[in-house]
Amino acid sequence: MAVKKIRKISSTVLIVLALIGVVAFGMTVFGGYVDPNAEYPEPIYTNVLLYTVYGMTALAVLAMIVFGIIGFAQSFKTNPKAALGGLGALVGLIVLMVITYFVGSDAPLHVGVDAQQFNTPSWLKLADMCMFTIYALIVINVLALVVTSFMSAGPKQHASASEKKA
Structure with a gap:
């Protein structure tokens, strides 16, 4: 219901x-x-x-x-352990965003007059943070897909010798 x-x-x-x-x-x-x-x-x-x-x-x-x-x-x-694992993923994302913010460039761009208000170091670093975080998450997702596909395609457990004779 x-x-x-x-x-x-x-x-x-x-x-x-x-x-x-x-x-x-x-x-x-x-x-x-x-x-x-x-x-x-x-x-x-x-x-x-x-x-x-x-x-x-x-x-x-x-x-x-x-x-x-x-x-x-x-x-x-x-299941507290699983819940804390999910919280760990959130903390990892925040750490990734902080790292990518500091890696981002604050060099001014040559843009039109209308976009000059966003041509400040903080906005430029924020834009780079968003792009770099997206790139990192894409790479992490692709690696996770590759790793899990290899793990699931690994050697299958075969029946033991005693089970084969039966």
């Missing part, structure tokens, strides 16, 4: 969020322009679409944090 209730609630939330997104997108695309004769016409409802995306992103991050904490607490009750 609980599974049906969870499925019904999650399906309803998905449909509502999808409809909100479609309505915001439709308002942006079909709502008209501030100045239709401009070289690059700006849709009237661009802010509605942006705030909708911001809200959904914030909601997703909040749900991820809350359910992560709840899942950790429940897992810690049943």
